Amino acid sequence: MKQDGTLLQISTMMALLDGVFESETRYGSILEGHDFGIGTFDHLDGEMIGFDGSFYQLRSDGSARPLDPNTTTPFCSLTRFTPQQTLSVDKEMTKYDFEQWLSAQLETVNSFYAVRIEGQFSEVKTRTVARQEKPFPPITEAVATQSARTFKQIEGTLAGYFTPRFGHGIAVAGYHLHFIDQERSGGGHVFDYTVQNVTVSFEEKPRLDLRLPTTASYREADLESHDIEQEIKLAEG
Numbered sequence: 001m002k003q004d005g006t007l008l009q010i011s012t013m014m015a016l017l018d019g020v021f022e023s024e025t026r027y028g029s030i031l032e033g034h035d036f037g038i039g040t041f042d043h044l045d046g047e048m049i050g051f052d053g054s055f056y057q058l059r060s061d062g063s064a065r066p067l068d069p070n071t072t073t074p075f076c077s078l079t080r081f082t083p084q085q086t087l088s089v090d091k092e093m094t095k096y097d098f099e100q101w102l103s104a105q106l107e108t109v110n111s112f113y114a115v116r117i118e119g120q121f122s123e124v125k126t127r128t129v130a131r132q133e134k135p136f137p138p139i140t141e142a143v144a145t146q147s148a149r150t151f152k153q154i155e156g157t158l159a160g161y162f163t164p165r166f167g168h169g170i171a172v173a174g175y176h177l178h179f180i181d182q183e184r185s186g187g188g189h190v191f192d193y194t195v196q197n198v199t200v201s202f203e204e205k206p207r208l209d210l211r212l213p214t215t216a217s218y219r220e221a222d223l224e225s226h227d228i229e230q231e232i233k234l235a236e237g
């Protein structure tokens with residue numbers, strides 16, 4: 001039986017930093033039992049967001065489409081989301097203030113959490129990376145081709161995870177969130193946002209099922225020589 005507390009992590013941020021953008025993991029082979037997540041696609045062909053069992057591919061041309069289970073992923077974090085707590089915020093708060101407040105609501109910041117923020121935002125700034133071709137550049141160069149977008153006065157959903165500091169490198173420490181608008185027409189990896197009138201729900205995820213790739217590109221990657229703090233900041237904002 002599926003354990004609700006488990007967070008399934010396919011590969012790591014460290015591998016993305018070194019340009020491991022290909023995988024043999026089909027989304028169709030890992031989605032079962034999960035209804036929530038974020039991630040990316042082979043060749044970094046867009047950003048993934050999923051909640052309520054619906055998963056989407058957000059591409060650099062600004063489009064959004066339902067995820068094709070035959071696509072493969074070099075990085076994703078999936079779970080079954082059963083909120084432990086749902087809170088409302090009905091005043092404007094910047095990302096910094098909101099996340100400070102939210103972290104104070106978590107029972108501990110020493111665990112992983114799935115987080116969903118839904119409602120009206122004054123602003124959401126996103127990016128979607130453009131598809132990369134071989135030989136793959138490190139992600140810090142790949143993001144130079146990203147398309148940035150600012151949504152103003154927008155309704156939609158932010159979904160993602162809180163990762164404790166020690167998980168930096170497996171995932172992104174702090175809040176890593178993706179966005180899709182209410183019409184399911186666009187979104188991306190979130191750089192910045194200001195909430196206006198939202199509900200936020202979260203669930204602690206004390207079990208991590210980490211699946212490292214067994215591909216040659218992963219085995220041969222140089223994961224030792226990266227400045228994790230600086231490079232993840234450049235790549236993920």
Ligand SMILES: [Zn+2]
Pocket residue numbers: 038047176177178189190
């Ligand atoms: Zn992201």
